[in-house]
Amino acid sequence: MIGPDIAGIAEKLGTAADTATAIPQLAAETGLDVDAAYAVQTALVQRRLDRGERLVGLKMGLTSKAKMAQVGVDEVIWGRLTDVMRVPDGGTVDVADFIHPRVEPEVAFLLDRLPEPGEPVAAFTDAVRAVAPAIELIDSRYANFTFSLPDVVADNTSAAAFVVGPWSPVPDGLDNLGVLLEVDGRVAQVGSTAAILGDPRRALDEGLRLAGRHGVRLRAGWVFLAGAATAAVPLRPGAHVRAVVEKLGTASLKAA
Ligand code: 0L1
Ligand code: MG
Secondary structure, three states: OOOOOHHHHHHHHHHHHHHOOOEOOOHHHHOOOHHHHHHHHHHHHHHHHHOOOOEEEEEEEOOOHHHHHHHOOOOOEEEEEEHHHEEOOOOEEOHHHOOOOEEEEEEEEEEOOOOOOOOOOOOHHHHEEEEEEEEEEEOOOEHHHOOOHHHHHHOHHHEEEEEEOOOEOOOOOOOOOEEEEEEOOEEEEEEEHHHOOOOHHHHHHHHHHHHHOOOOOOOOOOEEEEEEOOOOEEOOOOOEEEEEEOOOEEEEEEEO
């Protein structure tokens, strides 16, 4: 039996991102399952690497109940981050570069000495050099921000851009820090790092396990986005967005 056209699906998703044009979902029509969807994601990210982008990290998606409920998918997923997706802290993104961008407050880890493939993290402070507040900008390439699990995996888990705030040494506890997402000085979302798999440190074990299943090894020096602590909010032109994480500080971006 002939399987789904991995390269063709990656090309459609890549073009949708490059032209900021939504496309219909693809998985049901092409018979894409989750494993094949990760193969599409690999081809989609390779397309970026072929034009000179560099892999700089990994992101976890749908690590909170709020996020799962928001999009109707209930499995933790992962995607890849490239250097071109990184926006400096306090920097500006142009909303016109995206289809229907949303922002969400996250916790980022700066990776250090990681365990061998298949092994869990023994000491979090060996594996993670520093932590930071972060904002992820997600932009599903599918019309109406609606997708199935294989669709969103193929679409590199809606990864589009991210901001990392100042790095700090790993604090004693990361499992119940207050999180705010502010838009134009008003609180848009309130949460806790507990929403990220009960403790964002768990996201690293999940990332190592799930990415390892597809032969992807995390690297020292990479950024790891552990997941959002709240639902995502639409990003409008002119907005000033701040993610505030207790003990860690603030990451911010502006939208043009
Ligand atoms: O980072 C995320 O949690 C997003 C994962 C993909 C689902 C979405 O686009 O909301
Ligand atoms: Mg996210």
